[in-house]
Amino acid sequence: MQPDGALSAPYLVQVNVYNPAADSYDLPTTLDQFRNRTAAVAVPIAILSLQIFGLILFFVGLIANLLVDRQADSIAILRSRGASNSQIFGALFTQSISLGVIALVVGPLLAAIVVSFIALRMLGAVGQEALPFSIGPIAQSAVAAGWYALGTVLVVMIVMFFLLRRAAGMNVLLVRREAARATQRPLWQRLNLDVVAALLALIGYGVSLYLASISNLFDARTKALVAAPLTLVAPVFLLIGALLLFLRFFSALLRLGERLAVRGRGMISMLALAQMARSPRQAIRMTLLLALAIAFAIFTLVFASSQSQRISDIAAYESGADFSGDIPLAAQHLTVQGETAKYSTIPGVTSATAGYTGTGVTAGTSPTLPMQIRAIDARTFAHTAIWTPQYSSQSLTSLMAQLVARHGAAANGTVPVIIDAVTMSTLGLQVNDSFTLSVNNLPYSTLNCMVIAEVQHIPTINNSDTAGSSAQPGGVLLDYTTFATVYAQNILANRYGADPYLPINHAWLRTAGDTASLAHVRAALTTPDLRLDNLYDRQVLIATMHNDPLYLNLIIILVVGAATALLLTLVGDLIASWLSVRTRVTNFAVLRSLGATSGQVTRVLLWEQVIVYIAALLLGVVFGVVLSATAVPTLSFSSTPAGGVLGSISNDEFFAIQHIIPTQIIVPLSLGLAFIALVAVCVFALGTMVGVVVRPSMSQALRLNED
DSSP states (O other): OOTTSOOOTTTEEEEEEEETTTTEEEEEEEHHHHHHHHHHHHHHHHHHHHHHHHHHHHHHHHHHHHHHHHTHHHHHHHHHTTOOHHHHHHHHHHHHHHHHHHHHHHHHHHHHHHHHHHHHHHHHHHHHHHSOOSHHHHHHHHHHTHHHHHHHHHHHHHHHHHHHHHHHTOOHHHHHHHHHSOOSOOHHHHTTHHHHHHHHHHHHHHHHHHHHHTGGGSOHHHIIIIIHHHHHHHHHHHHHHHHHHHHHTHHHHHHHHHHHHHHSSOHHHHHHHHHHHHOOHHHHHHHHHHHHHHHHHHHHHHHHHHHHHHHHHHHHHHHSSSEEEEOOOOSSOOOHHHHHHHHHTSTTEEEEEEEEEEEEEEESOSSOOEEEEEEEOTTTHHHHSOOOTTTOSSOHHHHHHHHHHTGGGGGGTEEEEEEEHHHHHHHTOOTTOEEEEEETTSSSOEEEEEEEEEESOOTTOOOOTTSOOTTOOEEEEEEHHHHHHHHHHHHHHHTOOSOOOOOOOEEEEEEOOSHHHHHHHHHHTTSTTTOOEEEEEHHHHHHHHHTOHHHHHHHHHHHHHHHHHHHHHHHHHHHHHHHHHHTTHHHHHHHHHTTOOHHHHHHHHHHHHHHHHHHHHHHHHHHHHHHHHHHHHHHOOOOOOSSSTTTTOOHHHHHHHHHHSOOOOOOOTHHHHHHHHHHHHHHHHHHHHHHHHHSSOHHHHHSOOOO
16 A cells, blocks of 8 residues: 555455465455456345345334233233323333343344354364454454444334333223224234335336346446346335235135135134134234245245355356366477377376367457357367356257368368357357458468357356447357368468467366365376466365355355344244233133133134144245245356456456356255244144143133233
8 A cells, every 4th residue: 555545556455265275365366356356246235134134123023012912911900000101111111221232232242253153164274263263353343233233222122112102002901802803903004015015116127127128238237236236126025015915915815714614614713713803913923924034034045055056157167177277388299189198197087178279359240359269179078078058059069079070171271160149149140151260379360260050158258148348259169170270271371481280278177076086186287297277176166156255245144134034033923822822811711611622722723823824834935936036146146266267357257257157046955944944843833822722721711810
């Protein structure tokens, strides 16, 4: 840094990026590169963090409402014995403030401890040195997070203020009447928040569609900073609006079910639906809590699996094989078979291939397009390279067979080539069309090409039809032997006096996946005879991107948010269930005194809870799927490491990587385990409620109480 605070050339900033191969951090990168890696995801992460924070506050507000309702009977008794509204409100609000102060002190400390454990777990041995587990750093972190904690406590205090103000005005008669039959609609229904959320979602989708229609006017950076946040905001409002809209008609559905049950012969179902239709407040709360938590948990698990798969896809695309790199120029000219045989002898290598990679520019076309050239050995490339259906509908074996079959085209000086969709569209070419390339850094630069096939993408060539930059390189794939033959013919025919040998400057390796084989290959590629420059190690790229700070930040935010939401849902569900049953112990005792058995009373309760759980499960699954399908492709990103072979890519390439490979939405097996855990929690809650119902004797439940 300069004394006046301005950045000095070359604008270096210290960015620590974990390198798993060396168990260390790659340090230097330019400020512009660092901004490129953060700009595409900084705004979506901020929006997602705010959404999770708002969801947690909403859960806390619901639980606070449940806790106030739990004290409704006590408040009514105090009112009946002469306590004024101000006395009751003052006592309870003072209690809330005391608990808020305790939470304000303990919460940030607990958060700092949790963050320290997460950081140590994520960063490994190097993280233990960088983040020592001691009181000083934990206290500093707690103080830094104090403003967020203070904001949370203030929001909770405001919610408690209005809840206690309303509860303090309730007497015994109002409490009993409200418990028997709901007379007041929830606040969100009175304010029509479901309609507001639906309108905001529709507006957001309208703006997103408009931006999509004019997307050709924007570059990729603008899309990442504008379109992606809108795509994240709209589904959340749609989720909330649709959920609240369903709950608005939930009572009507319960009343319809009650009428149908009355016409039938099922007394148990009729009693359960009648009770829920008269007082649906607790059922709506439980459904809302469970549905939101399930939807958020599904989204978190699907996103984590999809992002992990995307990292593997991008690492395979950028490396092209398990290992790839530049072969240093040597005085000895080996054939492509000789170079291939040399690398095939490395222990752990199952297949190898070699060829020429270079750059060029189209000649005589409009526009003039920079080109990336990949001249490969068509006879061995298919056994070595990683090729997925996302790259083309044809298999790599079929494409290589076409290149070999057209080998005779070299007689007229034309090389058959395969080009990607971006190049085909930009140059307006069709299959069997011809064009000319001017190859850089070769004595004879003219290369006449004939298109024999089109693929969607050519691995290692970073271009995209949505990146919005005409300077993006096109991609061309051709056979090295055909190219070398044409190149030698042109050198000799034009009497350049240059070496007619087309250099072999790149190698691709397929290896076994075990640790020992990978270690052998990495060690061999550092020796003088087998050294590869600009080495792409697919497994190292995957591990590096998994340890990328932006990726870890997003995953931790989602996991912690989902875990917090599920924990609050568990607490809220247990409180709501206990409160619903506790206030109706007398009703259940009356049913037993009228001849109903304990089993029948239990089945009434089970009917009520099963309806709530099924409704919440269906809503949560539907909205979780919708949220995953709409938000996961937008939120998924490909943050390239600040150090290593991908550390110096251009701005256009960085943003092109975000669109090269479509995001695959992966449903993980852990989702099934999560549902099993949810069922276990529901069974535990049901067991607890059944115990509350059948444990008291009828004489104890029906005795004259103290109000």
